Amino acid sequence: MAPATKNRGVSPRLVERLSLYRRVLQQAGAAGARATYSHELAAACRVSAVQVRRDLMTLGHSGSTTSGYEIQPLLSVIDAYLGDTGSVPVALVGIGHLGRAVLAFLCWRHPRFVPVAFDRDPRLTERVLDGVWCFPIDRMADAIREQHIRVGVVCVPAPEAQRVSEQLVTAGVTGILNFAPVTLFLPNHVFVETIDISVALEKVAFFTR
Amino acid sequence: MAPATKNRGVSPRLVERLSLYRRVLQQAGAAGARATYSHELAAACRVSAVQVRRDLMTLGHSGSTTSGYEIQPLLSVIDAYLGDTGSVPVALVGIGHLGRAVLAFLCWRHPRFVPVAFDRDPRLTERVLDGVWCFPIDRMADAIREQHIRVGVVCVPAPEAQRVSEQLVTAGVTGILNFAPVTLFLPNHVFVETIDISVALEKVAFFTR
DNA sequence: CTAACAGCGTTACTCGGTTCACAGCTGCCC
DNA sequence: GGGCAGCTGTGAACCGAGTAACGCTGTTAG
Numbered sequence: 001m002a003p004a005t006k007n008r009g010v011s012p013r014l015v016e017r018l019s020l021y022r023r024v025l026q027q028a029g030a031a032g033a034r035a036t037y038s039h040e041l042a043a044a045c046r047v048s049a050v051q052v053r054r055d056l057m058t059l060g061h062s063g064s065t066t067s068g069y070e071i072q073p074l075l076s077v078i079d080a081y082l083g084d085t086g087s088v089p090v091a092l093v094g095i096g097h098l099g100r101a102v103l104a105f106l107c108w109r110h111p112r113f114v115p116v117a118f119d120r121d122p123r124l125t126e127r128v129l130d131g132v133w134c135f136p137i138d139r140m141a142d143a144i145r146e147q148h149i150r151v152g153v154v155c156v157p158a159p160e161a162q163r164v165s166e167q168l169v170t171a172g173v174t175g176i177l178n179f180a181p182v183t184l185f186l187p188n189h190v191f192v193e194t195i196d197i198s199v200a201l202e203k204v205a206f207f208t209r
Numbered sequence: 210m211a212p213a214t215k216n217r218g219v220s221p222r223l224v225e226r227l228s229l230y231r232r233v234l235q236q237a238g239a240a241g242a243r244a245t246y247s248h249e250l251a252a253a254c255r256v257s258a259v260q261v262r263r264d265l266m267t268l269g270h271s272g273s274t275t276s277g278y279e280i281q282p283l284l285s286v287i288d289a290y291l292g293d294t295g296s297v298p299v300a301l302v303g304i305g306h307l308g309r310a311v312l313a314f315l316c317w318r319h320p321r322f323v324p325v326a327f328d329r330d331p332r333l334t335e336r337v338l339d340g341v342w343c344f345p346i347d348r349m350a351d352a353i354r355e356q357h358i359r360v361g362v363v364c365v366p367a368p369e370a371q372r373v374s375e376q377l378v379t380a381g382v383t384g385i386l387n388f389a390p391v392t393l394f395l396p397n398h399v400f401v402e403t404i405d406i407s408v409a410l411e412k413v414a415f416f417t418r
Numbered sequence: 419c420t421a422a423c424a425g426c427g428t429t430a431c432t433c434g435g436t437t438c439a440c441a442g443c444t445g446c447c448c
Numbered sequence: 449g450g451g452c453a454g455c456t457g458t459g460a461a462c463c464g465a466g467t468a469a470c471g472c473t474g475t476t477a478g
Contacts, residue, residue, distance in 0.1 A: 062427075223435095259457095275445065
Protein backbone atom coordinates (compact mmCIF):
# COMPACT_ATOMS: atom_id res chain seq x y z
CA MET A 1 0.00 0.00 0.00
CA ALA A 2 3.06 2.22 0.27
CA PRO A 3 5.18 1.02 -2.62
CA ALA A 4 6.98 4.30 -3.05
CA THR A 5 10.27 2.44 -2.96
CA LYS A 6 11.10 -0.06 -5.63
CA ASN A 7 14.20 -0.60 -3.57
CA ARG A 8 15.84 -2.84 -6.12
CA GLY A 9 16.63 -4.94 -3.08
CA VAL A 10 18.93 -2.32 -1.61
CA SER A 11 18.24 -0.37 1.54
CA PRO A 12 18.13 3.38 1.04
CA ARG A 13 19.89 3.78 4.37
CA LEU A 14 22.82 1.80 3.07
CA VAL A 15 23.07 4.09 0.07
CA GLU A 16 23.02 7.13 2.29
CA ARG A 17 25.79 5.79 4.45
CA LEU A 18 27.90 4.79 1.48
CA SER A 19 27.54 8.27 0.11
CA LEU A 20 28.70 9.65 3.43
CA TYR A 21 31.60 7.23 3.58
CA ARG A 22 32.65 8.26 0.13
CA ARG A 23 32.67 11.92 0.96
CA VAL A 24 34.64 11.40 4.14
CA LEU A 25 37.11 9.14 2.38
CA GLN A 26 37.60 11.63 -0.42
CA GLN A 27 38.35 14.37 2.07
CA ALA A 28 40.67 12.13 4.04
CA GLY A 29 42.45 11.13 0.87
CA ALA A 30 42.80 14.74 -0.20
CA ALA A 31 44.29 15.44 3.21
CA GLY A 32 46.98 12.91 2.50
CA ALA A 33 45.73 9.89 4.45
CA ARG A 34 46.29 6.52 2.87
CA ALA A 35 44.20 4.25 5.06
CA THR A 36 41.53 4.44 7.76
CA TYR A 37 40.12 2.28 10.48
CA SER A 38 36.49 1.39 10.69
CA HIS A 39 36.05 3.31 13.92
CA GLU A 40 37.53 6.45 12.43
CA LEU A 41 35.23 6.34 9.44
CA ALA A 42 32.39 5.54 11.81
CA ALA A 43 33.06 8.51 14.05
CA ALA A 44 33.24 10.85 11.09
CA CYS A 45 29.79 9.70 10.00
CA ARG A 46 28.11 9.32 13.40
CA VAL A 47 27.74 5.61 12.91
CA SER A 48 28.95 2.59 14.83
CA ALA A 49 32.12 0.85 13.78
CA VAL A 50 30.50 -2.50 13.22
CA GLN A 51 28.00 -0.82 10.98
CA VAL A 52 30.84 0.36 8.81
CA ARG A 53 32.39 -3.09 8.70
CA ARG A 54 29.07 -4.69 7.90
CA ASP A 55 28.34 -2.21 5.13
CA LEU A 56 31.72 -2.82 3.56
CA MET A 57 31.12 -6.52 3.94
CA THR A 58 27.97 -6.30 1.86
CA LEU A 59 30.05 -4.55 -0.77
CA GLY A 60 32.39 -7.52 -0.70
CA HIS A 61 35.31 -5.38 0.32
CA SER A 62 37.90 -6.47 2.84
CA GLY A 63 40.35 -4.41 4.77
CA SER A 64 43.57 -5.43 6.33
CA THR A 65 43.72 -6.15 9.99
CA THR A 66 46.83 -4.14 10.40
CA SER A 67 46.10 -0.78 8.85
CA GLY A 68 42.34 -0.85 8.33
CA TYR A 69 41.03 0.04 4.92
CA GLU A 70 43.10 1.57 2.19
CA ILE A 71 41.30 4.65 1.01
CA GLN A 72 41.78 4.48 -2.74
CA PRO A 73 40.67 0.89 -3.29
CA LEU A 74 37.75 1.41 -0.97
CA LEU A 75 36.69 4.47 -2.90
CA SER A 76 36.81 2.49 -6.10
CA VAL A 77 34.57 -0.19 -4.62
CA ILE A 78 32.04 2.34 -3.36
CA ASP A 79 32.07 4.16 -6.67
CA ALA A 80 31.42 0.92 -8.48
CA TYR A 81 28.59 0.03 -6.16
CA LEU A 82 26.90 3.40 -6.33
CA GLY A 83 27.22 3.27 -10.07
CA ASP A 84 29.61 6.06 -10.79
CA THR A 85 28.81 6.04 -14.49
CA GLY A 86 30.47 9.31 -15.27
CA SER A 87 28.60 12.56 -15.16
CA VAL A 88 24.87 12.62 -14.47
CA PRO A 89 22.75 15.28 -16.15
CA VAL A 90 20.10 16.76 -13.90
CA ALA A 91 17.04 18.79 -14.78
CA LEU A 92 16.57 21.51 -12.18
CA VAL A 93 13.16 23.18 -12.27
CA GLY A 94 12.61 26.42 -10.42
CA ILE A 95 15.35 29.03 -10.08
CA GLY A 96 14.15 30.78 -6.98
CA HIS A 97 16.41 31.01 -3.99
CA LEU A 98 16.24 27.30 -3.36
CA GLY A 99 16.90 26.38 -6.95
CA ARG A 100 19.86 28.69 -7.12
CA ALA A 101 21.24 27.26 -3.91
CA VAL A 102 21.10 23.78 -5.38
CA LEU A 103 22.50 25.04 -8.65
CA ALA A 104 25.47 26.69 -7.02
CA PHE A 105 26.06 23.67 -4.85
CA LEU A 106 26.10 21.32 -7.83
CA CYS A 107 28.32 23.50 -9.95
CA TRP A 108 30.92 24.27 -7.37
CA ARG A 109 30.92 21.28 -5.09
CA HIS A 110 29.57 18.39 -7.03
CA PRO A 111 30.93 18.35 -10.55
CA ARG A 112 29.59 14.86 -11.14
CA PHE A 113 26.07 16.22 -11.48
CA VAL A 114 25.62 18.52 -14.47
CA PRO A 115 22.48 20.59 -14.08
CA VAL A 116 20.29 22.14 -16.71
CA ALA A 117 17.97 24.78 -15.30
CA PHE A 118 14.40 25.70 -16.18
CA ASP A 119 11.94 28.26 -14.95
CA ARG A 120 8.57 29.60 -15.90
CA ASP A 121 9.50 33.21 -15.29
CA PRO A 122 11.04 34.71 -18.46
CA ARG A 123 12.92 37.23 -16.35
CA LEU A 124 15.03 34.39 -14.94
CA THR A 125 15.72 32.48 -18.12
CA GLU A 126 17.74 32.92 -21.28
CA ARG A 127 20.84 33.66 -19.34
CA VAL A 128 23.69 32.01 -17.47
CA LEU A 129 23.60 31.36 -13.74
CA ASP A 130 26.59 29.76 -12.06
CA GLY A 131 27.80 28.74 -15.45
CA VAL A 132 24.54 27.04 -16.38
CA TRP A 133 22.24 28.17 -19.13
CA CYS A 134 18.65 28.63 -18.00
CA PHE A 135 15.85 27.65 -20.33
CA PRO A 136 12.22 28.68 -20.32
CA ILE A 137 10.10 25.83 -19.13
CA ASP A 138 8.48 25.13 -22.46
CA ARG A 139 11.84 23.94 -23.70
CA MET A 140 12.09 21.48 -20.84
CA ALA A 141 10.58 18.38 -22.39
CA ASP A 142 12.72 18.66 -25.50
CA ALA A 143 15.90 19.27 -23.58
CA ILE A 144 15.27 16.31 -21.31
CA ARG A 145 14.64 14.05 -24.26
CA GLU A 146 17.62 15.27 -26.22
CA GLN A 147 20.06 14.89 -23.35
CA HIS A 148 18.48 11.71 -21.98
CA ILE A 149 18.09 13.27 -18.56
CA ARG A 150 16.82 10.84 -15.96
CA VAL A 151 17.08 12.84 -12.75
CA GLY A 152 14.97 15.87 -11.87
CA VAL A 153 15.09 18.34 -9.01
CA VAL A 154 11.87 20.16 -8.20
CA CYS A 155 12.36 23.57 -6.56
CA VAL A 156 9.08 25.18 -7.54
CA PRO A 157 6.35 26.37 -5.16
CA ALA A 158 4.07 23.70 -3.76
CA PRO A 159 1.08 24.33 -6.01
CA GLU A 160 3.13 23.75 -9.15
CA ALA A 161 5.11 20.75 -7.98
CA GLN A 162 2.66 18.07 -9.06
CA ARG A 163 2.24 19.44 -12.54
CA VAL A 164 5.93 20.08 -13.04
CA SER A 165 6.92 16.63 -11.89
CA GLU A 166 4.37 15.06 -14.20
CA GLN A 167 5.96 16.94 -17.06
CA LEU A 168 9.35 15.70 -15.98
CA VAL A 169 8.15 12.12 -15.90
CA THR A 170 6.46 12.22 -19.27
CA ALA A 171 9.65 13.64 -20.72
CA GLY A 172 11.57 10.63 -19.45
CA VAL A 173 12.72 11.42 -15.91
CA THR A 174 12.58 8.43 -13.57
CA GLY A 175 13.99 9.87 -10.37
CA ILE A 176 12.95 13.09 -8.65
CA LEU A 177 14.33 15.03 -5.74
CA ASN A 178 11.41 17.10 -4.52
CA PHE A 179 11.73 20.11 -2.24
CA ALA A 180 8.09 21.13 -2.38
CA PRO A 181 6.08 20.39 0.77
CA VAL A 182 3.58 18.16 -0.99
CA THR A 183 3.33 14.47 -1.66
CA LEU A 184 3.73 13.77 -5.34
CA PHE A 185 1.54 11.23 -7.09
CA LEU A 186 3.54 9.68 -9.88
CA PRO A 187 3.79 6.30 -11.61
CA ASN A 188 5.29 3.59 -9.48
CA HIS A 189 8.41 3.22 -11.54
CA VAL A 190 9.49 6.73 -10.61
CA PHE A 191 11.69 7.08 -7.54
CA VAL A 192 10.75 10.10 -5.48
CA GLU A 193 12.77 11.53 -2.62
CA THR A 194 11.09 14.41 -0.86
CA ILE A 195 13.04 16.82 1.30
CA ASP A 196 10.41 18.54 3.36
CA ILE A 197 11.97 21.47 5.16
CA SER A 198 8.78 22.15 7.00
CA VAL A 199 8.59 18.68 8.46
CA ALA A 200 12.27 18.73 9.32
CA LEU A 201 11.84 21.94 11.25
CA GLU A 202 8.85 20.58 13.11
CA LYS A 203 10.92 17.59 14.06
CA VAL A 204 13.72 19.71 15.41
CA ALA A 205 11.27 21.87 17.29
CA PHE A 206 9.68 18.80 18.80
CA PHE A 207 12.85 17.19 20.04
CA THR A 208 14.24 20.50 21.24
CA ARG A 209 13.03 20.60 24.76
CA MET B 210 28.04 4.66 19.90
CA ALA B 211 25.60 6.71 17.83
CA PRO B 212 23.46 8.39 20.47
CA ALA B 213 22.65 11.38 18.29
CA THR B 214 18.99 10.91 19.15
CA LYS B 215 17.85 11.43 22.67
CA ASN B 216 14.51 10.33 21.34
CA ARG B 217 12.65 11.21 24.47
CA GLY B 218 11.00 7.84 23.90
CA VAL B 219 9.33 9.00 20.71
CA SER B 220 10.15 7.76 17.26
CA PRO B 221 11.26 10.47 14.86
CA ARG B 222 9.33 8.76 12.12
CA LEU B 223 6.15 9.19 14.10
CA VAL B 224 6.79 12.90 14.45
CA GLU B 225 7.38 13.22 10.73
CA ARG B 226 4.15 11.49 9.92
CA LEU B 227 2.18 13.52 12.42
CA SER B 228 3.56 16.66 10.88
CA LEU B 229 2.42 15.43 7.49
CA TYR B 230 -1.00 14.49 8.79
CA ARG B 231 -1.37 17.91 10.28
CA ARG B 232 -0.57 19.67 7.07
CA VAL B 233 -2.91 17.52 5.04
CA LEU B 234 -5.68 17.95 7.58
CA GLN B 235 -5.23 21.69 7.63
CA GLN B 236 -5.52 21.83 3.87
CA ALA B 237 -8.53 19.53 3.88
CA GLY B 238 -10.15 21.63 6.56
CA ALA B 239 -9.48 24.81 4.65
CA ALA B 240 -11.07 23.18 1.63
CA GLY B 241 -14.24 22.69 3.61
CA ALA B 242 -14.00 19.04 4.61
CA ARG B 243 -15.25 18.17 8.06
CA ALA B 244 -14.04 14.60 8.47
CA THR B 245 -11.77 12.15 6.75
CA TYR B 246 -11.11 8.41 6.67
CA SER B 247 -7.87 6.78 7.59
CA HIS B 248 -7.31 5.57 4.07
CA GLU B 249 -7.81 9.05 2.64
CA LEU B 250 -5.31 10.56 5.01
CA ALA B 251 -3.01 7.64 4.30
CA ALA B 252 -3.15 8.09 0.56
CA ALA B 253 -2.43 11.78 0.89
CA CYS B 254 0.72 11.01 2.85
CA ARG B 255 1.86 7.88 0.99
CA VAL B 256 1.36 5.75 4.06
CA SER B 257 -0.75 2.70 4.79
CA ALA B 258 -4.15 3.10 6.39
CA VAL B 259 -3.37 0.96 9.40
CA GLN B 260 -0.30 3.05 9.98
CA VAL B 261 -2.51 6.09 10.28
CA ARG B 262 -4.87 4.35 12.67
CA ARG B 263 -2.01 3.06 14.76
CA ASP B 264 -0.38 6.47 14.94
CA LEU B 265 -3.63 8.06 16.04
CA MET B 266 -4.05 5.25 18.53
CA THR B 267 -0.74 6.11 20.16
CA LEU B 268 -2.03 9.65 20.42
CA GLY B 269 -5.05 8.28 22.26
CA HIS B 270 -7.42 9.65 19.68
CA SER B 271 -10.45 7.74 18.48
CA GLY B 272 -12.47 8.25 15.35
CA SER B 273 -16.01 7.28 14.64
CA THR B 274 -16.84 4.18 12.70
CA THR B 275 -19.27 5.98 10.50
CA SER B 276 -17.50 9.07 9.29
CA GLY B 277 -13.87 8.43 10.14
CA TYR B 278 -12.01 11.17 11.97
CA GLU B 279 -13.34 14.66 12.47
CA ILE B 280 -10.71 17.06 11.28
CA GLN B 281 -10.84 19.80 13.88
CA PRO B 282 -10.61 17.62 17.00
CA LEU B 283 -7.92 15.54 15.39
CA LEU B 284 -5.92 18.66 14.60
CA SER B 285 -6.20 19.73 18.20
CA VAL B 286 -4.87 16.39 19.39
CA ILE B 287 -1.94 16.47 16.99
CA ASP B 288 -1.15 20.06 17.93
CA ALA B 289 -1.16 19.13 21.59
CA TYR B 290 1.10 16.16 20.98
CA LEU B 291 3.60 18.03 18.84
CA GLY B 292 3.68 20.74 21.46
CA ASP B 293 2.14 23.66 19.67
CA THR B 294 3.29 26.11 22.29
CA GLY B 295 2.65 29.21 20.30
CA SER B 296 5.32 30.72 18.12
CA VAL B 297 8.83 29.32 18.04
CA PRO B 298 11.73 31.71 17.51
CA VAL B 299 14.42 30.38 15.21
CA ALA B 300 17.98 31.54 14.67
CA LEU B 301 18.83 31.31 10.99
CA VAL B 302 22.54 31.58 10.23
CA GLY B 303 23.67 32.21 6.70
CA ILE B 304 21.66 34.34 4.29
CA GLY B 305 22.92 32.94 1.04
CA HIS B 306 20.47 31.52 -1.42
CA LEU B 307 19.64 28.62 0.82
CA GLY B 308 19.15 30.77 3.87
CA ARG B 309 16.92 33.15 2.00
CA ALA B 310 14.88 30.27 0.68
CA VAL B 311 14.29 29.03 4.21
CA LEU B 312 13.64 32.56 5.38
CA ALA B 313 11.01 33.19 2.76
CA PHE B 314 9.44 29.84 3.38
CA LEU B 315 9.15 30.46 7.10
CA CYS B 316 7.78 33.96 6.76
CA TRP B 317 5.18 33.26 4.13
CA ARG B 318 4.19 29.68 4.69
CA HIS B 319 4.95 28.88 8.27
CA PRO B 320 4.05 31.75 10.54
CA ARG B 321 4.49 29.56 13.60
CA PHE B 322 8.26 29.80 13.25
CA VAL B 323 9.62 33.31 13.71
CA PRO B 324 13.12 33.58 12.30
CA VAL B 325 15.91 35.92 13.25
CA ALA B 326 18.64 36.02 10.63
CA PHE B 327 22.41 36.35 10.96
CA ASP B 328 25.29 36.49 8.55
CA ARG B 329 28.97 37.18 8.59
CA ASP B 330 28.92 39.31 5.48
CA PRO B 331 28.17 42.97 6.42
CA ARG B 332 26.73 43.55 2.96
CA LEU B 333 23.86 41.23 3.79
CA THR B 334 23.07 42.46 7.28
CA GLU B 335 21.61 45.54 8.92
CA ARG B 336 18.56 45.42 6.71
CA VAL B 337 15.21 43.72 6.32
CA LEU B 338 14.74 40.58 4.23
CA ASP B 339 11.28 39.10 3.88
CA GLY B 340 10.20 41.18 6.82
CA VAL B 341 13.02 39.93 9.03
CA TRP B 342 15.84 42.04 10.35
CA CYS B 343 19.28 40.62 9.63
CA PHE B 344 21.99 40.98 12.24
CA PRO B 345 25.73 40.70 11.90
CA ILE B 346 26.92 37.47 13.36
CA ASP B 347 28.69 39.01 16.31
CA ARG B 348 25.29 39.99 17.66
CA MET B 349 24.10 36.40 17.45
CA ALA B 350 24.93 35.12 20.91
CA ASP B 351 23.30 38.09 22.60
CA ALA B 352 20.17 37.91 20.48
CA ILE B 353 19.77 34.19 21.14
CA ARG B 354 20.14 34.70 24.85
CA GLU B 355 17.81 37.66 24.98
CA GLN B 356 15.04 35.98 23.03
CA HIS B 357 15.60 32.54 24.56
CA ILE B 358 15.98 30.97 21.13
CA ARG B 359 16.32 27.21 21.23
CA VAL B 360 16.21 26.25 17.57
CA GLY B 361 18.91 27.04 15.02
CA VAL B 362 19.10 26.59 11.26
CA VAL B 363 22.56 26.38 9.75
CA CYS B 364 22.76 27.51 6.13
CA VAL B 365 26.43 28.44 5.99
CA PRO B 366 29.09 26.81 3.80
CA ALA B 367 30.45 23.51 5.01
CA PRO B 368 33.75 24.78 6.44
CA GLU B 369 31.97 27.17 8.79
CA ALA B 370 29.19 24.89 9.93
CA GLN B 371 30.99 23.31 12.86
CA ARG B 372 32.12 26.61 14.32
CA VAL B 373 28.79 28.32 13.80
CA SER B 374 26.83 25.49 15.37
CA GLU B 375 29.16 25.50 18.36
CA GLN B 376 28.43 29.18 18.80
CA LEU B 377 24.72 28.46 18.57
CA VAL B 378 24.96 25.79 21.23
CA THR B 379 26.99 27.84 23.65
CA ALA B 380 24.43 30.61 23.28
CA GLY B 381 21.68 28.26 24.36
CA VAL B 382 20.38 26.51 21.25
CA THR B 383 19.48 22.85 21.79
CA GLY B 384 18.14 21.84 18.40
CA ILE B 385 19.78 22.40 15.03
CA LEU B 386 18.62 21.91 11.49
CA ASN B 387 21.81 21.64 9.49
CA PHE B 388 22.02 22.03 5.73
CA ALA B 389 25.78 21.87 5.49
CA PRO B 390 27.18 18.62 4.07
CA VAL B 391 29.21 17.83 7.14
CA THR B 392 28.62 15.85 10.30
CA LEU B 393 28.46 18.14 13.29
CA PHE B 394 30.10 17.20 16.55
CA LEU B 395 28.12 18.71 19.38
CA PRO B 396 27.20 17.83 22.95
CA ASN B 397 24.83 14.93 23.30
CA HIS B 398 21.97 16.97 24.63
CA VAL B 399 21.70 18.85 21.33
CA PHE B 400 19.33 17.43 18.75
CA VAL B 401 20.78 17.64 15.26
CA GLU B 402 18.90 17.01 12.05
CA THR B 403 21.04 17.18 8.95
CA ILE B 404 19.54 17.68 5.52
CA ASP B 405 22.26 16.65 3.16
CA ILE B 406 21.31 17.63 -0.36
CA SER B 407 24.35 15.95 -1.75
CA VAL B 408 23.48 12.60 -0.22
CA ALA B 409 19.87 12.93 -1.26
CA LEU B 410 20.87 13.50 -4.85
CA GLU B 411 23.18 10.54 -4.80
CA LYS B 412 20.35 8.43 -3.53
CA VAL B 413 18.02 9.54 -6.29
CA ALA B 414 20.72 8.95 -8.87
CA PHE B 415 21.29 5.48 -7.51
CA PHE B 416 17.69 4.36 -7.52
CA THR B 417 17.09 5.98 -10.88
CA ARG B 418 17.89 3.16 -13.24
C1' DC C 419 59.08 -16.85 21.75
C1' DT C 420 54.94 -15.92 23.30
C1' DA C 421 51.41 -13.46 25.26
C1' DA C 422 48.61 -9.46 25.20
C1' DC C 423 46.41 -6.39 22.02
C1' DA C 424 43.89 -4.32 18.20
C1' DG C 425 41.31 -4.56 14.28
C1' DC C 426 38.53 -7.25 10.80
C1' DG C 427 34.78 -10.72 9.23
C1' DT C 428 30.74 -13.22 10.44
C1' DT C 429 26.98 -15.32 12.79
C1' DA C 430 23.31 -15.04 16.00
C1' DC C 431 20.34 -12.20 18.30
C1' DT C 432 17.59 -8.18 19.77
C1' DC C 433 14.48 -4.66 19.15
C1' DG C 434 11.46 -1.32 17.05
C1' DG C 435 8.40 -0.47 13.50
C1' DT C 436 5.05 -2.06 10.19
C1' DT C 437 1.66 -5.07 8.64
C1' DC C 438 -1.84 -9.01 9.21
C1' DA C 439 -5.80 -10.55 10.72
C1' DC C 440 -9.75 -10.24 13.16
C1' DA C 441 -13.21 -8.42 16.46
C1' DG C 442 -16.54 -4.75 17.23
C1' DC C 443 -19.50 -1.24 15.74
C1' DT C 444 -22.68 1.47 12.61
C1' DG C 445 -25.34 2.57 8.77
C1' DC C 446 -27.65 0.88 4.64
C1' DC C 447 -30.21 -1.88 1.46
C1' DC C 448 -33.26 -5.44 0.37
C1' DG D 449 -35.39 -6.72 10.61
C1' DG D 450 -31.31 -9.15 9.02
C1' DG D 451 -27.47 -9.51 6.53
C1' DC D 452 -23.99 -6.93 4.22
C1' DA D 453 -20.48 -3.56 3.58
C1' DG D 454 -17.16 -0.52 5.41
C1' DC D 455 -14.86 1.59 8.92
C1' DT D 456 -12.12 1.64 13.37
C1' DG D 457 -9.23 -0.48 17.21
C1' DT D 458 -5.82 -3.74 18.48
C1' DG D 459 -3.29 -8.15 19.77
C1' DA D 460 -0.11 -10.94 17.32
C1' DA D 461 2.99 -12.04 13.67
C1' DC D 462 6.41 -10.47 10.74
C1' DC D 463 10.33 -8.17 8.96
C1' DG D 464 14.47 -5.74 8.62
C1' DA D 465 18.04 -2.96 10.44
C1' DG D 466 21.36 -2.59 13.86
C1' DT D 467 24.09 -4.68 17.55
C1' DA D 468 26.50 -7.86 20.46
C1' DA D 469 29.57 -11.51 20.65
C1' DC D 470 33.20 -14.29 19.05
C1' DG D 471 36.86 -16.30 16.22
C1' DC D 472 40.71 -15.04 13.30
C1' DT D 473 44.88 -12.66 11.95
C1' DG D 474 48.70 -9.86 12.28
C1' DT D 475 51.52 -6.67 15.46
C1' DT D 476 53.99 -5.36 19.40
C1' DA D 477 56.16 -5.63 23.94
C1' DG D 478 58.40 -8.13 27.36
